[in-house]
Amino acid sequence: MDHSGLSEAAAQSRASVLRSRAVSYNALLRHDAAIADLTEAIALVPDDARAWRLRGECHRLIKRYQAALDDFEESLKLEPDSAYALGSRGQTYTAMERYEEALEDFEHALTLSPETSWILEGKAEALVGLDRMDEALAVHTKIIELNEDQPYSWFARGELYQDMNLYAEAIDDYTKSLELDPDYVRALSRRGEALRMIDRYDEALADLNRAIELKPTATRALGSRGAVLSEMGDNEGALKDLNAAIELDQEYIWAFKVRGEILQDLDRHEEAIADFTRALHLEFGD
Template sequence: MSEGINDQSDLSEAAAQSRASVLRSRAESYIALSRHEAAIADLTESIALVPDNARSWRLRGESHRVIERYEAALEDFDESLRLEPDSAYALGSRGQAYAALGRLEEAMDDFDHALTLAPESLWILEAKADALVDLDRLDEALDEHAKIIALNEELAYSWVARGDLYQRMHLYTEAIDDYTRALRADPEHVRALSRRGEALRMIDRYQEALADLNRAVELDPDNDRAFGSRGAVLSEMGDNEAALRDLNRAVELDPDYIWAYRVRGEIFQEMERHEEAVSDFTLALRLEFGDD
């Protein structure tokens, strides 16, 4: 029950409908504020009052999904879709819950159904692309990203998302082109700067990489990935002391940053600081593989 309410069983049908509607509306504001437990409480009471409102089930499912209660989310989405079978939103959200549980084929079925109902829904296209990546169907994922970009070429995020996929595929020139398009749309997009810097590093364009990563760190002084990449660039440029300062900062910001420990270990090894190298490699193995 919501705050201060214990029993509403004596409400008339009209009053129950009215109260359920207000609870549902308040829950939507709670969701916008990321207060999902409060939203779930309101929606639970709303559902008890009016069990056949598909929106209430869908909204509660979405709150459960966001706070990673995926099985509860699936139950709510199932009920929402029983009441309203052609809700693209509920199908897309259920697909995201399936994907989070590793049930990728079921997720794909939901995304495909949702996209027959709402073929220009960017977030569902993005969720489908992510699932295709998890299925290692990378060329198909690229096709979905092309659809997303075609719908709105001004969204920096969409260019960055495809750039990340190109980078995963080791297509660094294509990735750089997409990050550059993102930065035309938003010159201060930190992820685009950081990721373009990393892609430039991978093709040995160190001065350009350093410029991007310097700007990323300037815009976001707590960006652990930018510090990690800049540390790797500085090492490639022969400045191991500066590289260590950046990598130290990277693991200070994210103590579970496996790649940074590996790079720092390699720098320690190059500097013949082998005890420190062993320590970093051991920590990387523990974090990635659970070694004792």
């Protein structure tokens, strides 16, 4: 149906409902439906910054990054000081590994909304991309200061510590996260991985068992438990976990590598070669 002949008041009313419906479509991960509604809303009311921003966010979520940038640009022409649009554009630049531009957007956004956690986290991610790790840690510490009662705040800094191979510090942060939420599966899984890295296998196994008990499809926990079981001499149990992890995620590169090593140790070289070949294909396109 052609709605181009609507009065201005009717066009505004229809566009408002379309924007609202798009928000619900987006929440249900029906991004293309949301984009269709927002495209019509923009055609009806081209000067609505929110519609451009929402459509940009939909494009970002489905990795149409250039389309997202184009929409955020239009949104920011209409509302140059929108912290939300700046932060979302920063996230898009980060996904494209354009870290300097991302950082510029995040810093601008933080002058407008200095205590917004997701923007601070975006800034930390951009700093990591630029290998400015100490600055990234400082940003995560600020997030904790603002939200010390939120398990994710501690978890996120723990992940950064772990990526820096600072396992004791990571374990401390995961433990703080788990004190706030004892059933936080991701924190249990990551603490289990960190414990494995410093050869505390019994403690690692306890964490990973609990994570899998809470969420049997926790792919990363299954892979990590497989590695722990292998270190403890239980190759049969290790292969069972790694098989399950790979069945859940056919692109789990690390699991293919670990399973290949175990198969090699068991003199199952054809299967090991297949796993190493798959890992190389996934990581390097071989």
